[in-house]
Amino acid sequence: MTEIRLTNTRTRKKEAFVPIDPANVRMYLCGPTVYDRAHLGNARPVVVFDVLFRLLRHVYGPDHVTYVRNFTDVDDKINATALARKEAGAPGTLEELIRARTEETIGWYHADMDALGALRPTQEPRATDYIGAMISMIADLVEKGHAYARDGHVLFRVRSYTEYGALSGRSVDDMIAGARVEVAPFKEDPMDFVLWKPSDADLPGWDSPWGRGRPGWHIECSAMSHALLGASFDIHAGGIDLQFPHHENEIAQSCCAHPEGQFARYWLHNEMLQVEGKKMSKSLGNFFTVRDLLDRGIPGEVIRFVFLQTHYGKPMDWTAEKAAQAEATLRKWRALGAGIDPAPSAAPEVIAALCDDLNTAGAIAALHRIADPAVLVASARLLGLLEAGMGDWAAAPEADLSDLAAKLADLRVKAMDTKDFAPVDALKSALVAAGVEVRMSKAGVELLPGPNFDAAKLEGL
Numbered sequence: 163m164t165e166i167r168l169t170n171t172r173t174r175k176k177e178a179f180v181p182i183d184p185a186n187v188r189m190y191l192c193g194p195t196v197y198d199r200a201h202l203g204n205a206r207p208v209v210v211f212d213v214l215f216r217l218l219r220h221v222y223g224p225d226h227v228t229y230v231r232n233f234t235d236v237d238d239k240i241n242a243t244a245l246a247r248k249e250a251g252a253p254g255t256l257e258e259l260i261r262a263r264t265e266e267t268i269g270w271y272h273a274d275m276d277a278l279g280a281l282r283p284t285q286e287p288r289a290t291d292y293i294g295a296m297i298s299m300i301a302d303l304v305e306k307g308h309a310y311a312r313d314g315h316v317l318f319r320v321r322s323y324t325e326y327g328a329l330s331g332r333s334v335d336d337m338i339a340g341a342r343v344e345v346a347p348f349k350e351d352p353m354d355f356v357l358w359k360p361s362d363a364d365l366p367g368w369d370s371p372w373g374r375g376r377p378g379w380h381i382e383c384s385a386m387s388h389a390l391l392g393a394s395f396d397i398h399a400g401g402i403d404l405q406f407p408h409h410e411n412e413i414a415q416s417c418c419a420h421p422e423g424q425f426a427r428y429w430l431h432n433e434m435l436q437v438e439g440k441k442m443s444k445s446l447g448n449f450f451t452v453r454d455l456l457d458r459g460i461p462g463e464v465i466r467f468v469f470l471q472t473h474y475g476k477p478m479d480w481t482a483e484k485a486a487q488a489e490a491t492l493r494k495w496r497a498l499g500a501g502i503d504p505a506p507s508a509a510p511e512v513i514a515a516l517c518d519d520l521n522t523a524g525a526i527a528a529l530h531r532i533a534d535p536a537v538l539v540a541s542a543r544l545l546g547l548l549e550a551g552m553g554d555w556a557a558a559p560e561a562d563l564s565d566l567a568a569k570l571a572d573l574r575v576k577a578m579d580t581k582d583f584a585p586v587d588a589l590k591s592a593l594v595a596a597g598v599e600v601r602m603s604k605a606g607v608e609l610l611p612g613p614n615f616d617a618a619k620l621e622g623l
């Protein structure tokens with residue numbers, strides 16, 4: 163059987179992947195908190211681990227992989243969003259507004275991730291459907307001495323788990339020194355984290371042995387992964403930003419509640435999509451959504467291609483240039499593969515690249531070398547590219563900017579003579595207004611459709 167090698171964050175090594183049960187390979191990915199549209203960064207783990215899902219299905223068989231990705235539909239950010247709507251006069255109770263918001267966001271999420279060609283996971287549990295499982299797990303942790311109840315809160319006693327910090331390679335004392343841990347009167351130790359917290363009458367809450375309340379975020383993933391994948395499963399994935407504290411806390415909860423299991427054996431973390439060297443994030447405000455790009459006419463397949471050109475373990479940024487190049491390549495490949503049935507299997511070179519720690523950039527480089535269109539299509543589909551249902555965009559004619567580039571170059575030559583640059587500037591401004599990136603150098607004029615490109619605005623130029 164083909165050997166897959168993966169970089170396991172837990173051991174910091176590239177290891178041969180050996181599933182617990184090849185008849186049911188099990189993977190969990192931390193999913194979104196559903197209070198708003200996904201930004202482009204949020205889509206990176208979805209696309210990266212969709213490729214892993216496809217590869218596992220290829221190697222072990224499509225019916226032998228269980229992929230779980232949750233929806234966090236109980237969270238303070240969701241409550242805050244609904245409360246803001248209520249204060250702005252939206253009709254309905256807070257509970258109704260919360261429900262409406264999470265439903266709406268899940269719908270957006272599905273539409274956006276579908277557009278990126280991500281297969282739906284086998285299961286998409288919602289946290290609110292697993293509150294009972296969370297309460298039992300918390301009660302079990304209290305009973306075993308790993309958690310304690312105080313003032314309506316239940317906290318995990320971090321010092322009771324000696325392995326805490328092993329995933330991120332930090333000691334508890336270093337973490338206290340370096341991290342912004344919340345000190346609260348109900349904590350025995352500043353490192354302890356919340357498993358359960360009290361809810362006011364107007365906030366969503368469930369009855370529990372500790373009074374009416376709601377779960378902390380970390381326990382959600384521990385409870386849902388246990389319910390659907392068991393006490394030991396193969397792969398746990400997520401963004402590197404979740405490694406600490408979220409994943410350390412998941413490990414502590416799951417290993418202490420279910421010492422009979424190993425929890426996750428391989429930990430995979432994707433690096434961040436960045437903007438000017440910083441993580442794209444809602445809190446920093448430096449984000450744009452997947453929907454923003456799709457609405458500007460950037461096909462989902464192009465976004466996917468751009469992601470896959472960088473290894474998941476490296477930070478990356480989004481540029482109009484990368485998108486333009488991805489679009490050109492996909493157009494070329496789609497033209498080659500038009501009307502051709504895919505070959506029965508992908509090219510060995512492409513499979514080998516993906517098996518080598520998801521070397522998607524290497525797989526794309528190999529695709530460039532495939533001459534047979536039937537093999538090209540079959541191989542690209544392993545990466546979720548050149549899928550039948552995703553190519554409508556490529557049928558539309560490409561924006562031809564060559565005439566305008568020639569016109570601009572011409573105006574510039576004339577302006578050198580007349581010293582009147584107004585016509586050059588006017589055309590340049592109009593192009594920029596249409597979302598075209600204008601590059602003028604001694605070598606000539608280059609026009610690239612940018613992320614805001616709007617062909618309709620070119621009319622009359």
Ligand SMILES: Nc1ncnc2c1ncn2[C@@H]1O[C@H](COP(=O)(O)OP(=O)(O)OP(=O)(O)O)[C@@H](O)[C@H]1O
Pocket residue numbers: 192193194195201202203204205206207400401402403404432433434435436441442443444445
């Ligand atoms: N810039 C990014 N690049 C890659 N992955 C990211 C980025 N930002 C968030 N993620 C991932 O997106 C997934 C969903 O995270 P979550 O719902 O917590 O996002 P969020 O709260 O909107 O994030 P943020 O506040 O950081 O914008 C997680 O797996 C997380 O690691």
Ligand SMILES: [Zn+2]
Pocket residue numbers: 191192193383408412
């Ligand atoms: Zn999680």
